[in-house]
Amino acid sequence: MCRLAAVTSREYISPMEPILALETMKEGHDGSGLGLTLKDLGGAFEKLKKYPVLSGICSNSGKKVLDDFMKKQGFKLKHEWNPKIKPVKDIAAHDHYFARVYDYPAAYKNKPMEEKEDLLMNTRLAVRKSGEPDESIFAFSFYPDVITLKEVGDPLQVAEFFGLDKDGLKAKIVLAQGRQNTNYAIYLYACHPFFIQGYCSMTNGENTAFVPIREFLSSRGFPGYMGYNSDSEVFTHILHYTTRQLGFPLQYYKDVITPLKATEIEKRPGAGALRLIKQSLRPLCIDGPNMIIGFTPDGACFMVHDSKKLRPGVVGGVKGKYALMSEECGVDSAVPKRDRSKDIFPMKYDMVIVSPQAEEVKVWNQLHGQA
Amino acid sequence: MEPATRPGIGLDHNHQLSLREFPYIIRWRDDRCKRCGKCTAVCPVKAIVPAVKGARTVTSEGPVPTPKAVRSITHVVEQVTDMERYCTGCGACTLVCPNEAIEPEYNQQNKFLHYKNKGGDGYKRGGRRNDPSISTLDRLKFTRISMLTDPALDAGRHEFRIRSLLGRIMRPEDLPLAAEGGNLVLDKKKNIFVPPVREIYPIMIGSMSVGALSPPMWEGLAMGVAYLNEVEGLPVVMASGEGGMPPRLLRSKYLKYFIIQIASGYFGWDEIIHALPHMVEDPAAIEIKYGQGAKPGDGGLLMAQKVLKLIAKIRGVPQFIDLSSPPTHQTKYSIEEAVAKMIQSMSMAWGFRVPVYPKISGTKTAKAVLNNLARNPYAAALSIDGEDGGTGAAYNVSMDKMGHPIASNIRECYLDLVKQGKQNELPLIAAGGVGKRGNLAANAAALIMLGASAVSIGKYIMQSAADCFGDEYNRCSLCNTGKCPRGITTQDPKLYRRLDSDRVAERVVEVFKAADVELRKIFAPMGRSTELPIGMSDGLSIDDKAMAERLGISYAC
Structure with missing residues (x-):
């Protein structure tokens, strides 16, 4: 079982905060990897918010391929951030870790965001495809104001390896996952969080319904629904599919992955719509054991469980800063000064949504269809 | 030369079938049977019949052989060798027998299909495919x-929700939905046919x-x-x-x-x-x-x-x-x-x-x-x-x-x-x-x-x-x-x-x-418990x- 730590804040925070929170939950992960996604970036990135950031890892040969490819696509490099690598025992360093800020190709500068998003995703996929066979390039995300870092190893050691404790890298939302490897190979693309077109999520627990969900997503004809080196990647793609592609409000994510029983649906406002949603999205129903933490492009963060609540999760904090964690000790680490009695332990019908800028937290109840 | 099997000419029973050709052979126990007749009555195909057999028993008593032949009549249950009345092995006879005296036994060497086409018509039956091997499903x-x-x-x-859907299910993209106060409701204005689903x-x-x-x-x-x-x-x-x-x-x-x-x-x-x-x-x-x-x-x-x-x-x-x-x-x-x-x-x-x-x-x-x-x-x-x-x-x-x-x-x-x-x-x-x-x-x-x-x-x-x-x-x-x-x-x-x-x-x-x-x-x-694991x-x-x-x-x- 992995451990998850997310912090959303009005002020910029260091990614070390959720990583230190992960450290308090160390019993729950085996150090087989750390994944970090940062959104709403500060520091040097603060002034570059509208430009897409390509995050990834490459070898020396991959770097040249990447440079040539991006140039050919018309992307102009505006800024590059590289972690100052500090060699750490047990972590085999790759040649280059990067977060590169690009300017859009001229033809796309005035295009609507949706088209830009498709360009960015397709570019990321092309980069991934070219570097995947020889593992010369890994591309994790390519989107404005988002950075993703991943490496195999103990989270705290990986943070040290990246020098995150000394680097000025900051963000308002940080998702961190300490990986407990389960049935799948230890591989960088299997490391959470997963990101697609502004939507990001990380999960703990196996996904027993993985294969039918993967087949359903893969057959939507959307090029971004690929990869699936981890069974958890589908949670991110379901989020993207229901909210971006189908245009459902965020809380319907809960209705899609853990649909109500027929008798419960009848009592919900909008039962007719819900019944059809349940039928049409039947293959996306998960069966746990899972707890999912994620964010949407507007900066809202959420936590949701499988319908049997087979994994723990807690949300706590103060106005302006909330922590969404696998365990209470993680919240204590990230937001020690808070009223613990107000901590939220979402139950099977609940979806906790923290609004953008950590303004407020709401618990949306699926049974009643309201917060 | 006249064939030996013509009536009145030969007694070798050549064109008759032996029980070995039949798919089921009746095992009847003389010592247990009380001749109640239930088995022969119940047999749906009349594969067994009550029959009368003559017996000749030679006995000798005393120290010197003095053979004496005694002729007697016994009643038996007999299986017929007519392919139109073959024993189907149903076992109804066994069920009704009060003394467990009768039972059909499957005969692996049977040549049933060689003969079950009398009158030039193929064998018709009910039931299932006669393949006792373990199926792929098993x-x-x-x-x-x-x-x-x-x-x-x-x-x-x-x-556990062990339920399925029967009916044409709409593509999620085609659902007639509209947003109303942050919720989704059915959009009846769209006038889209929603197929019935059970x-x-x-x-x-x-x-x-x-x-x-x-x-x-x-x-x-x-x-x-x-x-x-x-x-x-x-x-x-x-x-x-x-x-x-x-x-x-x-x-x-x-x-x-x-x-x-x-x-x-x-x-x-x-x-x-x-x-x-x-x-x-x-x-x-x-x-x-x-x-x-x-x-x-x-x-x-x-x-x-x-x-x-x-x-x-x-x-x-x-x-x-x-x-x-x-x-x-x-x-x-x-x-x-x-x-x-x-x-x-x-x-x-x-x-x-x-x-x-x-x-x-x-x-x-x-x-x-x-x-x-x-x-x-x-x-x-x-x-x-x-x-x-x-x-x-x-x-x-x-x-x-x-x-x-x-x-x-x-x-x-x-x-x-x-x-x-x-x-x-x-x-x-x-x-x-x-x-x-x-x-x-x-x-x-x-x-x-x-x-x-x-x-x-x-x-x-x-x-x-x-x-x-x-x-x-x-x-x-x-x-x-x-x-x-x-x-x-x-x-x-x-x-x-x-x-x-x-x-x-x-x-x-x-x-x-x-x-x-x-x-x-x-x-x-x-x-898996929430949804049927179709395609898992x-x-x-x-x-x-x-x-x-x-x-x-x-x-x-």
Whole structure:
């Protein structure tokens, strides 16, 4: 079982905060990897918010391929951030870790965001495809104001390896996952969080319904629904599919992955719509054991469980800063000064949504269809 | 030279058959038999007869041999060597014998099929494919067991929703939805046709007609199904088979638990159409039969001896005539006509409130039908009946040699739908050999994980609910003759009074409740409870590499 730590804040925070929170939950992960996604970036990135950031890892040969490819696509490099690598025992360093800020190709500068998003995703996929066979390039995300870092190893050691404790890298939302490897190979693309077109999520627990969900997503004809080196990647793609592609409000994510029983649906406002949603999205129903933490492009963060609540999760904090964690000790680490009695332990019908800028937290109840 | 076998010339019995040629040989115990005559009376085919034998016993008493011949008469039970009266092995004689003196024994060396074609007609029978080997379904194992990384669920404690959908399911993109105050509601302004969809139990009772089945059998099944729905909360549905339905049932509230079949003979549809204005509930669905697993490409047949008064009335035909349905729907000539127009007509008859789907026999061409249906937004499902499906009457060659196994047929159809992204839109119903060796829940679960939305059973329920004698050694298989010794497939009151419809209903309920428990016991350790694991092929393995490759599952040994 992995451990998850997310912090959303009005002020910029260091990614070390959720990583230190992960450290308090160390019993729950085996150090087989750390994944970090940062959104709403500060520091040097603060002034570059509208430009897409390509995050990834490459070898020396991959770097040249990447440079040539991006140039050919018309992307102009505006800024590059590289972690100052500090060699750490047990972590085999790759040649280059990067977060590169690009300017859009001229033809796309005035295009609507949706088209830009498709360009960015397709570019990321092309980069991934070219570097995947020889593992010369890994591309994790390519989107404005988002950075993703991943490496195999103990989270705290990986943070040290990246020098995150000394680097000025900051963000308002940080998702961190300490990986407990389960049935799948230890591989960088299997490391959470997963990101697609502004939507990001990380999960703990196996996904027993993985294969039918993967087949359903893969057959939507959307090029971004690929990869699936981890069974958890589908949670991110379901989020993207229901909210971006189908245009459902965020809380319907809960209705899609853990649909109500027929008798419960009848009592919900909008039962007719819900019944059809349940039928049409039947293959996306998960069966746990899972707890999912994620964010949407507007900066809202959420936590949701499988319908049997087979994994723990807690949300706590103060106005302006909330922590969404696998365990209470993680919240204590990230937001020690808070009223613990107000901590939220979402139950099977609940979806906790923290609004953008950590303004407020709401618990949306699926049974009643309201917060 | 005159042949020695001509009457009056020779006594070597040459053109007669010995019992070794017969599929079952009666083992009769002289020492136990009390000559009550029950066995010979009950034998449905008169394969055994009471006979009188003369015996000559030579005895000698005293120290010097003084042989004395005593002639006596004994009564025996004798098996006849007439192929028209072969012992079917049903064992009705054993059941009625008070002294356990008689029993048929399967004879592996039999040459039955060499001889069972008298008069130049092939062997016709009821029953199932006579293949006792272990089917693919029974070789499939559930190998993805949750334990530590993903804890197994508790079959007794957790809530399980073992339900499926029958009906055309809309593409999520096409749903008529509108946002209203942050919620989604149905957008009626869009005026989009939303196809009818039923939530059903994933094991259904397949098509067996009133006529093929005896009144108490059909009634027992129907009562069991109604009880399961009304009392047990299990939405089990049952298909009528071709031949209509009892008129009172058509007009009752229980009609919603029944799927009405229309086949190429249209038997019973006059009655159904006339009942339409009086129906208080819609049926669960309409099944258009194009084929069945037991006799692919062959029509239905109800033999004259089964067409008694009630059946004649329901079907709208005279009594005691052979009722054969043609192999195809004669009014149609192409797949577009046969499928699309039929679906359209049937949908229209019920105001597009009832799912309408075709049933075909397992075939290499199933994908062609599938793709036609996938493009037809009114097609509610596709039911595929594999080669192990049973029947009331067919040529032996059709049953034994024609058709396609269900496992790979359903799998390739499912994967074809996956390729098109329509795996959730068109439910597949799998039939043919489900529960062949008694593993109902396991076979059903395996087919579901291969991609079926539901499975259909026939023979299994006849055996488990009404103790049908049939097996894969051609035991009994008299369904076509109207002489069913269990009273299941007969219209002869003398025979069907043996069957108690209440007991059949009770058994139906027990069977489904037990299957429900077993399905939980399969799904729980695999970490599935909320939704039926349709297409969860990573849960399955098989001990044969070629089969694993064909089914797209893992090989395990």
